[in-house]
Each structure stands twice: as C-alpha cells, then as structure tokens.
Amino acid sequence: MNDRTIWEKMMQVDRRVIYLIVAIVMIVPIIFPFDLPIKISKRTTLKLFNAIEKFPEQRSVFFISADLNPQDQPELYPMLVSWIRHCFHRKIKVLVMCLYPTSLGLAEQALNQVSTEFNNRASQGIGRRIVYGEDYVFLGYKPPPIVPILGLGENIFDVFPRDFYGNELKDYSTLPMMENIKNYRDMDMIGSIAANTLPVTYIAYAQARYGIAVTGGVTAVSVADFYPYLDSGQLTGMLEGMKGAAEYEGLIRETFPEEDGRRLATEGMSAQSTTHLAIILMVVLGNVCFFMQRRHESRRG
Amino acid sequence: MKRKLALYIMFTMAVWGGISVFIGKQTVHNFDNLLRNKLLLIVGAFAIILGLGSLIFHHTQKIKRNARYWQYSYITLGALIITSFIGLFGGVRGEGGLPTFFGGTVLGTYQGNIYTFQDKNELKLFKADPSRYAREDIALMPLPQGVSEDLSRYEKSVLLREIQLRNTSLQLQNLEIPLMISPVSGEVVPFEDDFGVSIQNIYEGILVPCGSTMFAMLAFYMCSAAYRAFRMRNLHAGVLLVSAFIVMLGQIPLITAFIPGLHDFRQWILDVPNLASKRGIMIGVGLGMAATSFKIIFGIERAWLGGGEE
Numbered sequence: 001m002n003d004r005t006i007w008e009k010m011m012q013v014d015r016r017v018i019y020l021i022v023a024i025v026m027i028v029p030i031i032f033p034f035d036l037p038i039k040i041s042k043r044t045t046l047k048l049f050n051a052i053e054k055f056p057e058q059r060s061v062f063f064i065s066a067d068l069n070p071q072d073q074p075e076l077y078p079m080l081v082s083w084i085r086h087c088f089h090r091k092i093k094v095l096v097m098c099l100y101p102t103s104l105g106l107a108e109q110a111l112n113q114v115s116t117e118f119n120n121r122a123s124q125g126i127g128r129r130i131v132y133g134e135d136y137v138f139l140g141y142k143p144p145p146i147v148p149i150l151g152l153g154e155n156i157f158d159v160f161p162r163d164f165y166g167n168e169l170k171d172y173s174t175l176p177m178m179e180n181i182k183n184y185r186d187m188d189m190i191g192s193i194a195a196n197t198l199p200v201t202y203i204a205y206a207q208a209r210y211g212i213a214v215t216g217g218v219t220a221v222s223v224a225d226f227y228p229y230l231d232s233g234q235l236t237g238m239l240e241g242m243k244g245a246a247e248y249e250g251l252i253r254e255t256f257p258e259e260d261g262r263r264l265a266t267e268g269m270s271a272q273s274t275t276h277l278a279i280i281l282m283v284v285l286g287n288v289c290f291f292m293q294r295r296h297e298s299r300r301g
Numbered sequence: 302m303k304r305k306l307a308l309y310i311m312f313t314m315a316v317w318g319g320i321s322v323f324i325g326k327q328t329v330h331n332f333d334n335l336l337r338n339k340l341l342l343i344v345g346a347f348a349i350i351l352g353l354g355s356l357i358f359h360h361t362q363k364i365k366r367n368a369r370y371w372q373y374s375y376i377t378l379g380a381l382i383i384t385s386f387i388g389l390f391g392g393v394r395g396e397g398g399l400p401t402f403f404g405g406t407v408l409g410t411y412q413g414n415i416y417t418f419q420d421k422n423e424l425k426l427f428k429a430d431p432s433r434y435a436r437e438d439i440a441l442m443p444l445p446q447g448v449s450e451d452l453s454r455y456e457k458s459v460l461l462r463e464i465q466l467r468n469t470s471l472q473l474q475n476l477e478i479p480l481m482i483s484p485v486s487g488e489v490v491p492f493e494d495d496f497g498v499s500i501q502n503i504y505e506g507i508l509v510p511c512g513s514t515m516f517a518m519l520a521f522y523m524c525s526a527a528y529r530a531f532r533m534r535n536l537h538a539g540v541l542l543v544s545a546f547i548v549m550l551g552q553i554p555l556i557t558a559f560i561p562g563l564h565d566f567r568q569w570i571l572d573v574p575n576l577a578s579k580r581g582i583m584i585g586v587g588l589g590m591a592a593t594s595f596k597i598i599f600g601i602e603r604a605w606l607g608g609g610e611e
Binding site: 015021036037038272283285286 | 510525546571575576
C-alpha cells in the first residue's frame with residue numbers, strides 16, 4: 001500500500017525536524033562558542049580600517065548615521081560599537097545621528113557602552129577618559145531622511161538646534177567639539193549603518209553634492225547591492241554583515257592591545273558558521289533526495 | 302482644478318529642483334536651502350500626521366467591519382495611544398510633565414548617602430542593595446568631590462557620565478527614601494524618583510526583543526525552504542546553486558581555513574559576475590526612473606494624484 005521510497009519520505013520530512021536541527025546547531029555554539037580563524041577582506045574591511053587609521057588625531061570627525069533596527073542588531077550593532085571604539089582609540093571625534101526612531105535606543109546604547117568601557121579602563125590608568133561633548137555628540141533623530149542628509153551639507157545647527165539630550169548645539173561650553181563642526185566640509189567621513197540602501201542615498205545626495213567620503217556597514221544579505229559603489233570608489237570600504245564586523249573587531253584588537261571590550265560579532269560567528277553549514281547540508285541533502293527519486297521514477301517508467 | 306493645481310506645484314518644484322543645481326547665484330542657493338531644509342521638514346511633519354490619520358482610520362474601519370483579524374487592530378490602536386501618551390507627556394526617560402508611572406508598591410525604606418545633582422536636586426544614584434556589588438568592583442577612579450569610594454565601578458561610571466552630560470556637580474546628603482521594584486526592569490529603585498514607564502523602557506523591553514525574535518525566526522523558515530525548494534532542476538538553477546554555495550562557504554571561517562583559495566574565489570564571484578549583472582540592473586533601473594520622472598513632471602503619468610474629482 002505504502003510504496004513511497006526512502007527518498008520521497010526524506011523529501012517530505014516534517015518541517016519541525018528541520019526546525020529542531022536548526023535550533024540545535026544555533027543554540028549549542030551560542031552556549032559553547034569556539035574561536036574561528038577569521039580572514040580579513042582587503043577590499044572591504046581592511047580598506048575602511050586603513051582609511052580611518054589615516055585620519056589625523058584630535059581634529060578629525062567621523063559622522064555615523066546609525067540606522068539599525070532591533071531585528072538587524074546581531075549584524076549591525078557590533079559594527080557600530082567597533083567604529084566608535086576605533087574612533088575613540090584614535091582620538092577621532094564621533095557625531096551620531098539616526099534617521100529612524102527605532103534606531104535611537106541602540107545608538108545610545110552603543111555610545112554608552114563604549115564610553116563606559118573607556119572610562120572604566122581610564123579609572124585603572126589605561127587609556128583616556130571619554131567625555132560627552134568633547135569626544136562625541138549624539139544628535140538624535142530627525143525625519144524625513146532626505147532633510148538631515150541634505151541639510152547637514154549646509155548647516156548642522158539649522159537641522160539640529162539641540163542634541164538628543166536637549167543641550168543646545170551652539171552651547172560650546174557643554175559641547176565644545178561642535179565649535180569646529182558646521183557641515184560636511186568639517187567632517188572626514190560618513191559611516192552609514194543600515195539594513196537597506198541608505199549608504200547609496202548618502203552617496204547620491206551627500207557625496208555627489210558635497211564631496212564627502214562615504215562608507216557603509218550593511219547586512220550580509222544586501223552586500224551584493226553595494227559592490228558597484230565599492231568598485232567605483234564611491235564607498236571607502238565597507239563592513240559586510242557579521243563577518244565584516246568580526247573582521248573589524250579583530251583588527252581593533254590587533255592594533256590596540258588595551259582593547260578588552262566584548263567582541264559580539266566574533267562570538268556570533270561560531271553560531272552563524274554552524275547555521276550556514278546546516279543550510280548548505282540541507283540543500284545538498286534535498287537535492288540528493290530529489291535526484292535519487294527522479295532516477296527511481298525514470299527506472300520505474 | 303484641484304488636480305491641476307497639484308500638477309502645477311509638482312512641475313514647478315521639479316523644474317526648480319533641477320535647475321537650481323546649475324545656477325551658481327547665492328540667492329538661488331539660499332532659496333533652494335530654504336525649500337529643502339524648512340519646507341521639506343514641514344511637509345514631512347504633515348506626512349506623519351497623514352500617516353497617523355490613515356493608520357487610525359484603517360484600523361477603526363477594520364474593527365467596525367469585523368474584518369479578518371480585527372482583534373489585532375485593538376492592539377495596534379492601544380499601543381499607539383499608550384506610546385503616544387508616554388512619549389508626548391512622559392518624556393524620553395520618564396522626565397516629562399505628566400506622570401507616566403504605573404505599578405509598584407513601597408517595599409521599605411533606605412537610609413544612607415544619597416547623591417543629588419546641584420542644579421535640579423535630582424535623585425539619580427544610591428546604594429539600594431550593597432550586597433549586589435563586590436568590593437573588588439570598586440575602581441580607583443578620580444571621583445568628584447563628595448563622592449565616596451562606597452560605589453561600584455558601574456555606579457561610578459554612570460555617575461561620571463551624568464556629571465559630564467549635565468555639566469554640573471553633586472551633593473552628598475544623608476536621607477531616608479522609600480523603595481519600590483521597577484515594573485519594567487525589576488530592579489529596586491527609589492519610589493519618589495522620577496522613574497516612569499518611558500519610551501526608552503518600552504523600546505528596550507518590548508520592541509528590541511520582539512524585533513529580534515521575528516528576525517531570528519527567519520533562519521528556521523529559510524532552512525526549511527532551502528531543503529524543500531532549492532532544487533537543481535536545470536542548468537540555470539545549477540549555476541545559481543553552485544555560486545550560492547561558494548559565496549556561503551566563503552563566509553564560514555572554518556571552511557576557508559581548510560580550503561585555500563575559497564575566500565578569494567568567493568570575492569571574485571562578488572567582484573566580477575555579481576558586479577557586471579548589478580551594473581546592468583542599476584543602469585536599467587536608472588533609465589526607467591528617469592523616464593517615469595519625466596512622465597510625472599510633464600503630467601503624462603498621473604496615477605500619483607489618486608482618484609477624486611477634477
């Protein structure tokens with residue numbers, strides 16, 4: 001009665017079995033993470049790292065458009081943390097803005113986390129202290145995206161009269177670093193962290209009009225979309241998903257040995273690697289079953 | 302007439318946006334800035350109101366008609382009202398004019414050194430439960446005058462940050478304050494503090510876990526779909542499958558460590574075939590966008606005006 005072959009049965013396996021396998025390969029490496037040898041991508045990660053390394057200390061400004069959402073957090077949050085860490089290590093001023101309201105919490109969390117890390121180390125006599133207003137300013141959120149993107153090219157004080165905490169941007173006693181920042185001409189690079197094509201919007205409006213360098217931190221699934229801009233030199237390197245973030249974390253650890261902050265992307269790479277492997281094996285197995293079943297059917301006529 | 306007026310406004314603005322780039326006069330530049338920075342901001346603000354109205358209308362209609370899943374519309378509207386109220390009147394961190402506090406009962410009182418900010422006499426940090434912090438945590442940090450060493454490293458860093466942000470100093474006072482358990486974080490906090498259910502609490506407590514959960518579920522669906530649907534049925538599907546394999550394997554450090562050249566081959570796929578096809582697609586899309594824009598500017602394409610009378 002039941003003349004289904006083993007291949008046919010395997011092809012129609014209960015989806016809950018697959019879910020269980022995925023859960024196991026994902027959860028086990030999260031509980032027991034293992035170190036992986038991460039190779040640095042020269043065209044993307046290393047290029048960006050070297051570009052930031054070349055910024056002159058004290059007077060350079062890295063403008064970060066942190067447009068990550070909670071659902072992109074595992075991939076994009078470590079990038080934001082790494083950029084802030086790199087800038088603080090190199091005494092580069094950081095200016096952070098959000099184009100979406102859902103990004104505000106994560107952006108503030110990253111700034112607080114990194115400044116606390118630095119201040120804790122400074123209390124033990126390692127490195128320097130980070131002071132809000134001197135080393136970084138959080139501008140907050142302003143809609144619609146095109147207004148701040150274009151407006152910051154003319155006058156930052158028109159677009160953001162106050163920072164996220166309500167301090168007047170022109171109150172140089174509270175925010176002394178703003179004294180030398182008026183528009184894109186006073187910034188060295190824009191870093192756009194987003195799960196969509198916002199880095200391209202920065203290229204189209206900020207770079208084309210005001211000539212500022214742009215880089216991106218994007219999710220692995222959208223990486224292919226940015227390669228034309230990387231090839232043309234419009235993007236000064238970029239970070240590709242969690243792997244890019246892990247590469248950047250590794251570069252920071254190598255360059256600044258005192259850096260002891262948690263490397264979220266490096267930790268996550270073990271779980272991501274096992275899950276990728278599981279997906280690949282699933283596809284192979286699915287195709288083997290498919291061909292064996294087809295062969296069986298053709299033999300049977 | 303209404304439609305014609307909209308068309309005239311759109312035509313004028315589109316032509317202005319184009320020619321202003323090529324005119325070097327400062328007056329033109331300033332007017333362009335005014336349009337982009339001020340007018341666009343006002344239009345954007347109206348768009349939010351319009352979107353809000355549309356959302357409320359859509360969900361009230363759904364409830365009225367008992368449409369499919371109408372129950373969820375109550376959740377959407379309820380969330381909208383609650384978050385709007387807290388956001389508008391409670392402030393980003395529950396520091397607004399109206400109290401947005403709910404829940405919590407007095408657990409007991411705490412007597413000890415309380416740090417208050419000089420400018421606002423605001424209670425921010427205190428030792429609610431000293432047993433939670435080990436003595437080893439106390440960092441040797443240069444502290445402002447009046448701050449004792451009896452603080453954990455975390456408390457000190459928070460305290461220093463508050464001082465930096467507020468550009469103020471602290472006062473040390475011996476006070477007795479009632480305590481409660483925070484309805485959001487579950488931590489012991491002062492009852493009379495300005496703590497409330499803030500937008501930040503909602504963000505961290507609801508939005509972040511919900512968003513992460515939704516996205517994490519994708520991995521399960523993707524794996525199931527890959528197993529069932531990703532078949533090498535013909536040559537095209539085969540090429541796609543093999544290139545996807547290489548790009549995915551190149552993402553796995555464990556594999557690239559064992560297969561020399563795999564990382565570079567993955568990079569070649571992204572740099573050459575991917576780039577060539579992407580460029581072709583982008584040029585096509587760009588030309589299509591330009592053609593559609595011209596059709597809209599000259600009033601040939603009017604779908605964006607929607608329905609309604611002339």
